[in-house]
Amino acid sequence: RVHGIHSNYIKMEGNAPNILVYIASVSGLIYALYNFLELRKINISPEALLIEEEMAPRALQTSNVRKITEIGDPISRGASAFLLQEYKSLSVFIFIFAVILFVTVEKTMWDLYTTVAFVLGALTSILSGFIGMKIAVYTNYRTAFVAQSSLASAFTTAYRAGCVMGFSLVSLGLLILHVLIAIYWGLIYAKDKNIKDLPWLYESIAGFGLGGSAIALFARVGGGIYTKAADVGADLVGKIEKDLPEDSPKNPATIADNVGDNVGDIAGMGADLFGSLAESTCAALVISATFKDFQMKQSAMVYPLFISALGIIVCIATSLVATRFTKVDQEDKIQTTLKNQLLISSLLLTPALFIAAYVTLPSTMSVFPDDPAYLSGPLSAAVCTISGLWCGLLIGYITEYYTSHSNRPVREVAEACETGAATNIIYGLALGYMSTVVPIFLLGTTAFISHKLMGMYGVALAALGMLSNLCIGLAIDAYGPISDNAGGIAEMSELGPEVRRRTDALDAAGNTTAAIGKGFAIGSAALVSLSLYGAYVTRVSDVPITNHRLNPDKISITNPLIFAWLIVGAMLPYAFSAMTMKSVGKAALQMVKEVRQQLQENPGIITGDTLPNYERCVAISTVASLREMFLPGAMVILTPILVGIVFGPKAVAGLLPGILVSGVQMAISSSNTGGAWDNAKKYIEAGYLQVNGVVKRKGSDEHRAAVIGDTVGDPLKDTSGPSLNILIKLSAILSLVFGEFFAKLGFLVCALRENNSPQEC
Numbered sequence: 001r002v003h004g005i006h007s008n009y010i011k012m013e014g015n016a017p018n019i020l021v022y023i024a025s026v027s028g029l030i031y032a033l034y035n036f037l038e039l040r041k042i043n044i045s046p047e048a049l050l051i052e053e054e055m056a057p058r059a060l061q062t063s064n065v066r067k068i069t070e071i072g073d074p075i076s077r078g079a080s081a082f083l084l085q086e087y088k089s090l091s092v093f094i095f096i097f098a099v100i101l102f103v104t105v106e107k108t109m110w111d112l113y114t115t116v117a118f119v120l121g122a123l124t125s126i127l128s129g130f131i132g133m134k135i136a137v138y139t140n141y142r143t144a145f146v147a148q149s150s151l152a153s154a155f156t157t158a159y160r161a162g163c164v165m166g167f168s169l170v171s172l173g174l175l176i177l178h179v180l181i182a183i184y185w186g187l188i189y190a191k192d193k194n195i196k197d198l199p200w201l202y203e204s205i206a207g208f209g210l211g212g213s214a215i216a217l218f219a220r221v222g223g224g225i226y227t228k229a230a231d232v233g234a235d236l237v238g239k240i241e242k243d244l245p246e247d248s249p250k251n252p253a254t255i256a257d258n259v260g261d262n263v264g265d266i267a268g269m270g271a272d273l274f275g276s277l278a279e280s281t282c283a284a285l286v287i288s289a290t291f292k293d294f295q296m297k298q299s300a301m302v303y304p305l306f307i308s309a310l311g312i313i314v315c316i317a318t319s320l321v322a323t324r325f326t327k328v329d330q331e332d333k334i335q336t337t338l339k340n341q342l343l344i345s346s347l348l349l350t351p352a353l354f355i356a357a358y359v360t361l362p363s364t365m366s367v368f369p370d371d372p373a374y375l376s377g378p379l380s381a382a383v384c385t386i387s388g389l390w391c392g393l394l395i396g397y398i399t400e401y402y403t404s405h406s407n408r409p410v411r412e413v414a415e416a417c418e419t420g421a422a423t424n425i426i427y428g429l430a431l432g433y434m435s436t437v438v439p440i441f442l443l444g445t446t447a448f449i450s451h452k453l454m455g456m457y458g459v460a461l462a463a464l465g466m467l468s469n470l471c472i473g474l475a476i477d478a479y480g481p482i483s484d485n486a487g488g489i490a491e492m493s494e495l496g497p498e499v500r501r502r503t504d505a506l507d508a509a510g511n512t513t514a515a516i517g518k519g520f521a522i523g524s525a526a527l528v529s530l531s532l533y534g535a536y537v538t539r540v541s542d543v544p545i546t547n548h549r550l551n552p553d554k555i556s557i558t559n560p561l562i563f564a565w566l567i568v569g570a571m572l573p574y575a576f577s578a579m580t581m582k583s584v585g586k587a588a589l590q591m592v593k594e595v596r597q598q599l600q601e602n603p604g605i606i607t608g609d610t611l612p613n614y615e616r617c618v619a620i621s622t623v624a625s626l627r628e629m630f631l632p633g634a635m636v637i638l639t640p641i642l643v644g645i646v647f648g649p650k651a652v653a654g655l656l657p658g659i660l661v662s663g664v665q666m667a668i669s670s671s672n673t674g675g676a677w678d679n680a681k682k683y684i685e686a687g688y689l690q691v692n693g694v695v696k697r698k699g700s701d702e703h704r705a706a707v708i709g710d711t712v713g714d715p716l717k718d719t720s721g722p723s724l725n726i727l728i729k730l731s732a733i734l735s736l737v738f739g740e741f742f743a744k745l746g747f748l749v750c751a752l753r754e755n756n757s758p759q760e761c
Helices: 018-041 059-105 113-146 151-187 197-241 254-287 298-323 334-359 378-403 408-419 421-434 436-467 470-492 496-540 560-601 612-626 630-647 649-685 701-738 739-744
Strands: 688-690 694-696
Touching: 018 113, 018 151, 018 298, 059 113, 059 470, 059 496, 059 612, 059 630, 059 649, 059 694, 113 151, 113 197, 113 254, 113 408, 113 436, 113 470, 113 496, 113 701, 151 197, 151 254, 151 334, 151 470, 151 496, 197 254, 197 496, 197 560, 197 630, 197 688, 197 694, 197 701, 254 298, 254 436, 254 470, 254 496, 254 612, 254 701, 298 334, 298 436, 298 688, 334 470, 378 408, 378 496, 378 649, 408 421, 408 630, 408 649, 408 688, 421 701, 436 496, 436 649, 470 496, 470 612, 496 612, 496 701, 496 739, 560 612, 560 630, 560 701, 612 630, 630 649, 630 688, 630 701, 649 701, 649 739
Parallel strands: none
Antiparallel strands: 688 694
């Protein structure tokens, strides 16, 4: 039985796919460098501005330029200092966990393959976050500066910075992973050409994804605690108690809030999505290494990397549409241009993914171990990747519908503020719950189609398809925090209402694109986790018969061991969210006390006669986030390991689906609820809300209610919600890497055996 269309077509054989992957990776890095050099051309001086007649005198412009750099420097120093302290702490974790991997996973004392891959993945994740942070703090005050000239210049500046991050991160990750595979191929397989070594080779490569995801967990949690502690403290005291405007220089927590945008929404987000790319690629490689039709065809094994390589080329062409061929000179063009970037890249990638499948994969292939007579073809693989691509786009648009104040759901939340904060919160929670419906159906449909066509390998391809335009996804995601920072710098530098209006327009679109980016991250996390689960089952079912082998036919919810750990797994996202939410609350409490104390002890801060002590607030966020990030991280890392060691691989086979099913719904709800509350507040601040014919703006009771809702939503959308993505993925890849070790132990598995073969788990 053959599924798909097969005919004579050009095939890429030998090293041709490998060479193209290298070319695409290097091209992406060159394009990132090109955009960075364009940003360097921005001359921060009064003479560089095209000052219009109605703008302020040249003397005031000179003063403003000095203020811009004076405010941009402490934001940059604060972000760098935090990441340096965070990475010092994580270096200890990397060393300890590398030793654990060496002792438990490596086959002999001379093998370091998984351990080296883990360390390399962790370092690449750190580098990804650091690059993102540095380009963000390099560009935020430049965006504020050029916003004095025109909206188009400010948009292009912020988006170019996003492109630097997006293309450098994806290209660097793909290049390092491909080089690692080539080295391992030469060390493990090329010597004796033993087919049995291929699964082990790619299982060792999975350590790369584990390293990336482990660092992403701490980057997301630590950065999220940092930014939301500062944000909540600034809002509760500055906006509600003192009626200070957004990003007022009179608010002691303002600098810490802007620093947090870079370490949380930039560095954390970059590490998160790098982890998704690495894990989905590793899952596809581990599964395909067991296929006989792939083992003798090198181009087929390169196919997962070839998808990402094509994505880089297509995204380069797509980004040029925004930076070269579109002039964003009106506010209503901003969001349209950003949304079109996703649509254009998806349209261009659709035929490209068809071509990729046909030129790299065998004409027929058996991908179902339990039904070797069922043959799939390149068309099946193409459908899997394209279904993932368009599923991601639709999830992004659904997320935009529920979180943009251009649409009815957010406007209903804003209107609920008329009767106070309580009804605002009720409406926001209801919106978040309802927003899960369509994305879950889309994910379920994509998973069903992909699994039906090509099994778990098809699910891994769907995840790669969803991430194939990751360069653009990262670019528009990074654009948001950069624009937000630019608005804060414009406010603190007193650049005037026109400049602030422009940066607010950029920021408003950035909030929506950030929500779209979170939708992509959650959707890809679901498919990545499911594919990693398939890789885990594949690996553990192939361990030697003398161990506690996992029998895939006996993975059933009616099995008491699996059911018990299924409901435990469903509980973990709630426990994890509770930890991260409480951590934000504890840090925010310290921040509120500090801001109140400064404003009470020094009345000159409110009058503008003296500056606040920004450094004390930065220190509070730094210490609190570094202290609080390890307990949630330890729970995520230790739970699957301990369950596997004590109860064996079958218990883990129940734990992982529970985490996935519960975590995806909770992540979508948390992110969309927080995003809706944030944009409901901005809807009121823009003067769009009318009650009985009276326009409600900043300072009104409705605005105070909206600020409270936004404050409640901050840790949901920027700490616990995004971090749940990594809980879902990290639990799965940990189980994959430690799968054989679980099968060797399982101390209680004999006592819990249900009349199975004594050699089966």
